[in-house]
Amino acid sequence: MKNxxxxxxxxxxxxxxxxxxxxxxKGIYKFDFFTLEILHVQRDxxxxxxxxxxxxxEVTFPRELLSNHGRKIAVADYxxxxxxxxxxKQVQGKTGSGKSGVISIDSGGxxxxxxxSVSIDESSLEIRLSVGLxxxxxxxxxxxxxxxxxxxxxxxxxxxxxxDHVDAExxxxxxxxxxxxxxxxxxxxxxxxxxxxLDGSVxxxxxxxxxEPLEGAVKFKTPESLLISIETPNHGTLTGMGIxxxxxxxxxxxxxxxxxxxxxxxxxxxxxxxxxxxxxxVTDPNAVKIRAEDGRRIEGVDISSFIHDPPLNKDTxxxxxxxxxxxxxxxxxxxxxxxxxxxxxxxxxxxxATNFMIRDExxxxxxxxxxxxxxxxxDRVKELRNEHGISTIMVMGGSGDYFEVxxxxxxxxxxxxxxxxxxxxxxxxxIPINRKIETSSKFGYKxxxxxxxxxxxxxxxxLKLDARGKTMITFGNELxxxxxxxxxxxxxxxxxxxxxxxxxxxxxxxxxxxMENIMKELKKDIETNGLDYLAPxxxxxPNNLSKPRIFEIAAALNRIRxxxxxxxx
Numbered sequence: 001m002k003n004x005x006x007x008x009x010x011x012x013x014x015x016x017x018x019x020x021x022x023x024x025x026k027g028i029y030k031f032d033f034f035t036l037e038i039l040h041v042q043r044d045x046x047x048x049x050x051x052x053x054x055x056x057x058e059v060t061f062p063r064e065l066l067s068n069h070g071r072k073i074a075v076a077d078y079x080x081x082x083x084x085x086x087x088x089k090q091v092q093g094k095t096g097s098g099k100s101g102v103i104s105i106d107s108g109g110x111x112x113x114x115x116x117s118v119s120i121d122e123s124s125l126e127i128r129l130s131v132g133l134x135x136x137x138x139x140x141x142x143x144x145x146x147x148x149x150x151x152x153x154x155x156x157x158x159x160x161x162x163x164d165h166v167d168a169e170x171x172x173x174x175x176x177x178x179x180x181x182x183x184x185x186x187x188x189x190x191x192x193x194x195x196x197x198l199d200g201s202v203x204x205x206x207x208x209x210x211x212e213p214l215e216g217a218v219k220f221k222t223p224e225s226l227l228i229s230i231e232t233p234n235h236g237t238l239t240g241m242g243i244x245x246x247x248x249x250x251x252x253x254x255x256x257x258x259x260x261x262x263x264x265x266x267x268x269x270x271x272x273x274x275x276x277x278x279x280x281x282v283t284d285p286n287a288v289k290i291r292a293e294d295g296r297r298i299e300g301v302d303i304s305s306f307i308h309d310p311p312l313n314k315d316t317x318x319x320x321x322x323x324x325x326x327x328x329x330x331x332x333x334x335x336x337x338x339x340x341x342x343x344x345x346x347x348x349x350x351x352x353a354t355n356f357m358i359r360d361e362x363x364x365x366x367x368x369x370x371x372x373x374x375x376x377x378x379d380r381v382k383e384l385r386n387e388h389g390i391s392t393i394m395v396m397g398g399s400g401d402y403f404e405v406x407x408x409x410x411x412x413x414x415x416x417x418x419x420x421x422x423x424x425x426x427x428x429x430x431i432p433i434n435r436k437i438e439t440s441s442k443f444g445y446k447x448x449x450x451x452x453x454x455x456x457x458x459x460x461x462x463l464k465l466d467a468r469g470k471t472m473i474t475f476g477n478e479l480x481x482x483x484x485x486x487x488x489x490x491x492x493x494x495x496x497x498x499x500x501x502x503x504x505x506x507x508x509x510x511x512x513x514x515m516e517n518i519m520k521e522l523k524k525d526i527e528t529n530g531l532d533y534l535a536p537x538x539x540x541x542p543n544n545l546s547k548p549r550i551f552e553i554a555a556a557l558n559r560i561r562x563x564x565x566x567x568x569x
Contacts, residue, residue, distance in 0.1 A: 015142025045098030099132030128543030202277030326353030
């Protein structure tokens with residue numbers, strides 16, 4: 001290990017020389033209160049920035065805030081956010097060509113996620129970040145590099161990694177909100193509910209491209225009939241809306257907050273930072289948003305419970321398509337989610353295939369059942385709940401036929417929810433319908449076993465794994481489109497998904513293990529060994545991964561064009 005003064009000397013020696021001479025600074029350096037390791041040096045100013053690792057000599061954060069896994073994740077998340085704020089304060093833009101002088105840390109958005117950028121326990125605090133080494137053209141700017149590493153970076157570390165320099169009360173609230181969210185999520189099944197929304201929550205966002213809460217928005221107010229109280233470890237008794245298990249409709253006029261409510265529920269699978277407005281919107285962790293997805297690839301999925309005996313005699317018990325329709329893609333999305341353990345399905349009629357969701361009485365009279373291969377979702381939704389324990393929440397503004405199968409009906413009126421279940425039942429009696437239930441068999445599906453060798457992460461001899469934003473994965477020669485997998489919230493999750501697919505390929509894809517068991521084993525591996533375990537050989541100490549769910553990993557796997565399966569049931 002070298003002293004930081006040796007790094008200072010090195011910057012003086014390489015000042016003005018060619019960029020490749022930056023390789024001389026790789027190594028480990030001891031500073032006054034931390035150790036800095038330069039792991040990777042970028043090849044030129046325009047390449048991906050250099051990778052830096054910081055190890056604090058002492059953990060100064062209170063032990064009580066590190067007493068369990070959830071608290072450690074929250075403290076690490078908080079440090080990453082403060083670190084990022086300090087970067088913006090201390091770094092005044094680029095100091096040369098390309099990415100010169102740019103410091104960045106993966107600190108995320110409103111969701112609190114387990115990340116590789118910061119990790120902490122009672123005895124260690126590690127920070128991983130990227131730094132653009134300063135240069136003019138391809139000549140080293142040694143003085144700027146010295147200032148960056150020996151002045152600016154230590155100030156950032158001081159402001160974010162030492163407890164006395166952060167807002168202690170803000171940190172505690174961040175940790176306690178995270179812990180109480182976990183507590184409520186563990187309470188849901190015990191109470192027979194699938195989601196909880198705290199009174200006073202702010203659900204609307206600033207805009208379609210901003211996750212900030214809308215200023216002046218109507219605060220959430222629970223209807224009396226759905227009000228529940230939960231005694232939390234840190235915030236005492238919290239009251240809010242408990243959405244019961246079963247079939248729940250969210251109805252109301254356009255622009256009154258139906259989709260806003262559903263969006264908050266679908267994001268409630270994650271904990272949220274203090275000040276987000278949705279801190280205590282907590283959803284069943286196995287909730288999956290379902291939508292139509294025209295054009296997606298489907299591989300060997302049993303969709304026969306929804307689509308059967310189509311023209312040309314295609315076997316829908318192992319349905320494959322390179323260009324699925326809206327209805328077949330929605331059916332496949334449901335079956336793929338259930339296959340890996342979903343127990344709450346979320347729908348918005350705006351992103352659903354109409355002919356998949358409903359076939360009304362008049363259409364049944366005009367087009368006989370023997371000419372319609374689709375069993376609409378309305379005819380399966382109660383069976384899913386009663387026989388398989390799978391609940392549903394759906395935004396439905398255009399079809400009152402769903403009153404026939406609903407257990408709870410919530411009407412949004414100017415962003416205020418009202419329990420109109422009894423009124424909906426009265427309407428059902430007043431205006432009866434005579435549509436026929438079009439199921440001819442029990443709901444079920446065949447398990448799938450992915451085949452060995454079907455994932456090809458290499459492009460030529462080079463391993464090619466990365467994220468292109470949060471909606472696209474580069475995997476070998478393939479581009480995997482994830483824009484309709486709506487519960488991915490961070491690019492670092494998408495990158496982790498790419499790494500996870502590469503990880504499971506040689507280990508679990510063997511033609512014998514089912515998708516369900518593969519995802520269970522993968523989840524166990526991540527929880528036991530951490531996200532670093534997913535990193536391929538040669539990518540030690542990844543600084544930009546965050547924890548995805550198995551549902552989104554499975555969704556990516558199902559969308560890669562080389563994916564192959566066999567029925568294993």
